[in-house]
Amino acid sequence: MAQQTLQEPPAATTGRRRLRWRPRSTFGRHALTVVVAMVAVMLVLEFTSPFRNSQLATMSYYAIAAAGLTVLTGVNGQISLGHGALMAVGAYTTGLLLGPDGDGALPLPLIMLVAATVTALVGTVVGAAAARLHGPYLAGATLALAVAVPGLAIYFDHTLGGEQGLRIASPEVPGWFDATIYFLFAHETPSAKYLAYLGWGTLLLVLLLLANLMAGRVGRVWRAVRDDEVAAELAGIRLGRVRVLAFVVSAACAGLAGAVLGVVVRLAAPSGFTIVLSLGLLTAVVVGGLGSLVGALLGSALLVFLPPAVTNLGTAAGLDGTQAAQLAPFVYGVVLVLVMLLAPTGAVGVFTKVWRKR
Amino acid sequence: MKARALCATLAAALLLSACGAGGRPAEGGAGAEAEVGITPTSVKVGAHFPLTGVAAPGYSEIPTGTKAYFDFVNAAGGVHGRQIEYVFRDDAYNPTQTSQIVNELVLQDQVFAIMGGLGTPTHSAVLDQLNSEGVPDLFVSSGSLLWDHPADNPMTFGWQPDYEIEAKIIGQYVAQNFPDSRVGLFLQDDDLGRDAEIGARRYLESQIVAAERYTPGNTDVAPQIAALQAAGADLVIGFNVPSYTALSQLQSLRLNYQPQWIYSNIGSDPTLVGSLLARFSEGAVTDAGLLEGVLTTEYLPGVDTPESPWTQLFQRVWDAHGGEGELTNYRVYGMAEAYTFVQALQAAGPNPTREGIVEAVERSGATFEGPWVAPFRYSADRHAGISGVQVTRITGGTTENLTPVLVTDNGDAPITEAPGEPPAPPADGIPDVQPAS
Numbered sequence: 001m002a003q004q005t006l007q008e009p010p011a012a013t014t015g016r017r018r019l020r021w022r023p024r025s026t027f028g029r030h031a032l033t034v035v036v037a038m039v040a041v042m043l044v045l046e047f048t049s050p051f052r053n054s055q056l057a058t059m060s061y062y063a064i065a066a067a068g069l070t071v072l073t074g075v076n077g078q079i080s081l082g083h084g085a086l087m088a089v090g091a092y093t094t095g096l097l098l099g100p101d102g103d104g105a106l107p108l109p110l111i112m113l114v115a116a117t118v119t120a121l122v123g124t125v126v127g128a129a130a131a132r133l134h135g136p137y138l139a140g141a142t143l144a145l146a147v148a149v150p151g152l153a154i155y156f157d158h159t160l161g162g163e164q165g166l167r168i169a170s171p172e173v174p175g176w177f178d179a180t181i182y183f184l185f186a187h188e189t190p191s192a193k194y195l196a197y198l199g200w201g202t203l204l205l206v207l208l209l210l211a212n213l214m215a216g217r218v219g220r221v222w223r224a225v226r227d228d229e230v231a232a233e234l235a236g237i238r239l240g241r242v243r244v245l246a247f248v249v250s251a252a253c254a255g256l257a258g259a260v261l262g263v264v265v266r267l268a269a270p271s272g273f274t275i276v277l278s279l280g281l282l283t284a285v286v287v288g289g290l291g292s293l294v295g296a297l298l299g300s301a302l303l304v305f306l307p308p309a310v311t312n313l314g315t316a317a318g319l320d321g322t323q324a325a326q327l328a329p330f331v332y333g334v335v336l337v338l339v340m341l342l343a344p345t346g347a348v349g350v351f352t353k354v355w356r357k358r
Numbered sequence: 359m360k361a362r363a364l365c366a367t368l369a370a371a372l373l374l375s376a377c378g379a380g381g382r383p384a385e386g387g388a389g390a391e392a393e394v395g396i397t398p399t400s401v402k403v404g405a406h407f408p409l410t411g412v413a414a415p416g417y418s419e420i421p422t423g424t425k426a427y428f429d430f431v432n433a434a435g436g437v438h439g440r441q442i443e444y445v446f447r448d449d450a451y452n453p454t455q456t457s458q459i460v461n462e463l464v465l466q467d468q469v470f471a472i473m474g475g476l477g478t479p480t481h482s483a484v485l486d487q488l489n490s491e492g493v494p495d496l497f498v499s500s501g502s503l504l505w506d507h508p509a510d511n512p513m514t515f516g517w518q519p520d521y522e523i524e525a526k527i528i529g530q531y532v533a534q535n536f537p538d539s540r541v542g543l544f545l546q547d548d549d550l551g552r553d554a555e556i557g558a559r560r561y562l563e564s565q566i567v568a569a570e571r572y573t574p575g576n577t578d579v580a581p582q583i584a585a586l587q588a589a590g591a592d593l594v595i596g597f598n599v600p601s602y603t604a605l606s607q608l609q610s611l612r613l614n615y616q617p618q619w620i621y622s623n624i625g626s627d628p629t630l631v632g633s634l635l636a637r638f639s640e641g642a643v644t645d646a647g648l649l650e651g652v653l654t655t656e657y658l659p660g661v662d663t664p665e666s667p668w669t670q671l672f673q674r675v676w677d678a679h680g681g682e683g684e685l686t687n688y689r690v691y692g693m694a695e696a697y698t699f700v701q702a703l704q705a706a707g708p709n710p711t712r713e714g715i716v717e718a719v720e721r722s723g724a725t726f727e728g729p730w731v732a733p734f735r736y737s738a739d740r741h742a743g744i745s746g747v748q749v750t751r752i753t754g755g756t757t758e759n760l761t762p763v764l765v766t767d768n769g770d771a772p773i774t775e776a777p778g779e780p781p782a783p784p785a786d787g788i789p790d791v792q793p794a795s
Binding site (some may be wrong): 051150151165170261265266267269270272274320322325326328329 | 409418445448450452455457458465466479482483487547548573576
């Protein structure tokens with residue numbers, strides 16, 4: 001756990017007096033990072049191919065969900081194998097509100113907010129049950145969620161579209177957005193690029209909020225509960241309430257991720273939210289570095305960029321299409337095993353260690 | 359200090375490789391703008407298939423058949439001097455991945471067309487995208503009626519007989535040959551079952567005593583089979599995927615329920631069902647013997663009819679250009695789709711464009727001749743695939759034809775016998791379609 005303590009920004013313990021005369025508050029620092037990141041994202045999106053844009057859009061929704069999960073698992077110490085199902089709740093909510101043609105629907109940001117709220121409500125229920133469970137029992141309960149929720153979509157197939165899923169309208173590029181980008185870069189904005197902007201905008205907003213939450217009192221309490229329950233309880237922390245809050249925050253992120261997934265993929269179908277998705281998110285968080293938001297970003301990048309890269313390497317090495325496709329999950333598994341064996345703190349852990357060693 | 363520099367370099371390199379690769383697509387060359395995916399010597403086609411995951415057994419063989427046939431055509435000089443480059447990628451039967459894969463095919467690989475993409479839920483995820491970007495979406499590997507909406511989806515074409523006409527033909531056969539039977543329906547609870555039920559009820563409304571539906575993914579079919587038994591159904595028609603053929607057979611064996619079974623074409627491949635039976639029963643049932651006497655339909659010659667000239671042609675192609683493994687019915691399916699695509703490309707003329715190939719299929723697709731038993735229904739306002747099937751019985755590992763080829767269309771179109779004999783393959787095994795103009 002030493003690495004994690006090291007990564008944390010110096011907590012704003014010295015209090016309000018310092019905030020008053022130092023303009024560089026924790027929030028200020030985080031906001032500055034996000035603004036710089038936004039500029040970087042704009043440059044990357046404007047100067048890469050449409051295919052990379054679509055890959056980055058995909059990465060954004062994985063990263064939003066992974067950021068939420070890293071808060072739950074890394075910071076609060078609860079495991080969830082059901083985040084794929086929570087993403088499904090967000091995606092289906094978006095689909096139902098946006099409709100198949102997107103006419104006369106609510107504005108997209110509002111819909112995304114509703115999706116996050118609905119998922120947070122589901123998260124409250126699940127979290128209330130989860131707060132009483134530990135270890136394998138918690139894993140089992142959330143696993144049940146991952147298995148059951150896609151089944152609901154098939155059962156209520158008249159409203160939710162069954163196996164074929166619910167078509168979701170892809171939002172139009174707003175005129176002001178197109179105009180701004182053209183003003184800045186003299187580039188047109190095709191739909192794929194707009195979706196990447198939407199995804200990354202949401203992602204950076206989520207990261208900003210989560211980073212602040214983790215740096216403040218709430219984050220401290222979460223970590224206290226993770227590290228020693230008895231000590232936390234003795235310090236006057238109510239375990240149940242804290243656990244449920246972590247679950248709700250994490251679920252809201254998953255719901256937002258689902259909403260972004262819905263508009264990017266243009267479909268919410270049960271086969272898109274299987275247990276494989278939930279496990280994928282968990283591996284992303286672990287490989288990237290548990291408890292670190294940067295780690296969640298790295299892990300989701302791996303999730304998106306590794307399989308096609310491996311498949312293309314396989315094809316270049318002379319394998320036929322089927323073998324090359326089968327190589328991707330294999331290499332992914334090998335990477336996961338190696339990380340667990342050689343770098344259990346994940347990519348971020350290794351970087352920090354090397355950095356501090358000089 | 360060194361380590362720090364190394365770390366920074368590594369991070370920078372990672373960042374670059376993640377974002378930088380790929381580059382911008384090449385601008386159109388001087389003069390006339392070249393069509394995407396077409397060069398004077400090549401044409402690039404893409405497809406999405408489940409190559410890994412639960413749907414991979416069987417279906418992952420289809421693109422290997424397609425590839426073998428394209429290699430065969432390429433070895434003979436290609437189409438209008440162009441070699442066909444065929445790229446197929448894995449979507450693991452997950453619609454979210456299908457959308458990523460198709461992005462990769464269309465934006466990165468810059469394919470001219472998508473051909474034979476498999477699966478109803480998977481392909482519907484990319485339907486809007488392909489049509490709004492104007493990418494030809496030819497010959498979807500699914501019998502859903504979704505692909506036949508030329509007004510909304512002008513680039514998309516179906517290929518195999520849809521579930522409704524197959525059910526109509528089965529329904530009429532049962533009404534004529536088993537007029538006193540009490541019919542039960544065993545349906546997958548999605549488009550497959552819904553379309554098929556509409557077709558079957560057209561002929562069997564008075565005979566149907568029970569219609570039981572299963573939810574795909576739930577492997578317990580005991581309630582459905584028990585309900586069919588309780589309703590006294592002595593003939594059951596199953597519109598289901600292969601794994602549910604195996605499950606329903608095992609369950610009725612357990613209940614000592616022995617109706618006459620009929621399975622739709624997609625659920626009845628004896629080899630695949632046989633291996634599934636062995637797996638589900640943990641070795642208690644070792645082959646497709648349970649399927650003895652079961653009725654089904656066919657629209658392509660299979661590997662069980664080695665005397666068919668088409669099977670012989672495909673065997674020749676597979677021996678020369680196939681990879682590992684034997685020729686299977688799935689590979690034949692892939693080759694037949696490839697055969698259709700070659701015809702479409704020939705019809706599009708020496709300078710094919712994306713719109714041109716769609717128009718060519720609309721104009722002359724109905725006259726394409728190949729291994730399929732009945733013609734396609736392509737026209738300017740129809741994008742529906744093969745128009746008929748033949749009812750067959752599975753006996754001793756092969757099939758026996760019970761009816762001539764029956765042809766019909768959706769809705770209340772009558773069922774008629776196909777005129778004439780099925781055509782023989784061309785001597786060189788490559789179709790010769792004149793450009794449609």
